[in-house]
């Protein structure tokens with residue numbers, strides 16, 4: 300009995316252990332031919348050692364996390380394939396350690412800020428506090444519960460009746476911390492800013508914001524594995540997690556013209572689409588916001604990182620959407636306004652042609668199923684002239700990233716209004 304208790308204790312302490320990435324490297328590889336593409340796709344589907352940050356596609360760069368015990372294999376692989384590989388991060392653990400360093404010393408008078416990343420408890424406490432402090436215009440409510448029992452929360456801002464709405468969903472991918480930090484910054488600006496452009500968009504538009512669309516995954520990325528992307532649903536004897544951004548119903552698990560599924564049927568992969576459309580509590584919670592507010596939203600935004608992209612429908616097909624030219628014009632307004640702040644240049648266009656095939660993503664669902672015309676995915680900062688950090692963007696970039704994104708949104712709203720939306 301004693302032995303069993305000891306064994307249980309050992310197991311427990313092992314599961315509370317954090318994954319470490321000491322001396323792991325991130326390489327950027329350029330995929331230039333079909334053979335190279337197939338090789339990287341094979342790794343993505345079958346290798347537990349490598350982590351492919353971004354699904355590969357032809358004539359584009361893909362970032363890959365390589366553990367030390369694979370350095371020589373990886374070198375041989377890229378050499379044999381004649382594939383260019385550039386080292387962009389030399390020690391992933393070092394970045395992770397730096398990321399949570401600033402001002403984590405608990406202070407009694409601790410004010411919420413955007414100098415450091417906040418964990419789920421801190422974010423939730425702040426949302427409660429803001430809803431209480433601005434109770435005449437703001438509220439927060441639960442729209443669902445995760446498999447581990449955490450609430451999925453929707454923050455609403457409405458300063459006058461009759462407003463059209465913008466729906467923002469952030470951090471559906473657990474490791475993309477900058478997305479929820481930007482969402483809380485946006486809430487703070489909408490409630491406190493005196494800048495006339497912000498006052499305009501906060502007064503004349505209703506905002507529905509989910510800062511943390513994947514709470515279980517987010518907590519897991521803090522406590523256990525900084526690199527975690529999916530939910531934490533047990534999906535097979537071996538693996539956990541559905542990619543919630545492959546689990547939406549519109550053209551779920553549908554191949555495009557090139558045969559690419561843009562998702563996976565293997566539970567252990569990072570783009571596992573789940574057993575059926577909307578099988579997950581997280582996606583059903585988001586779906587309930589669409590359903591309960593039919594006709595309310597002109598704009599849907601899905602906050603992600605990284606890559607400096609503003610992506611439109613479609614992800615599941617290479618055929619351009621019916622509203623392509625409007626989506627491009629409104630997207631370009633976002634891009635120009637964002638670039639004016641810190642010089643960052645976003646690429647705007649359909650997901651499938653600009654990035655890669657992705658079926659079952661929320662913007663396709665918003666646009667295709669719910670008819671929300673201006674549906675976009677934002678891929679925020681990660682690698683740029685400010686450094687190469689991928690998902691582990693140091694906290695000193697939270698504010699510049701949020702400021703440029705909000706300027707972009709002001710530009711987007713202005714342009715959307717010329718098409719008759721958000722008025």
Ligand code: 0X9
Pocket residue numbers: 352353472475544603604605610611612613614615650657660661662663675676678
């Ligand atoms: O693959 C994804 O889910 C998104 N990229 S990420 O690196 N953050 O994982 C892009 C999804 C875009 N899809 C659509 N807008 N349809």
Ligand code: ZN
Pocket residue numbers: 472475603604
């Ligand atoms: Zn993402």
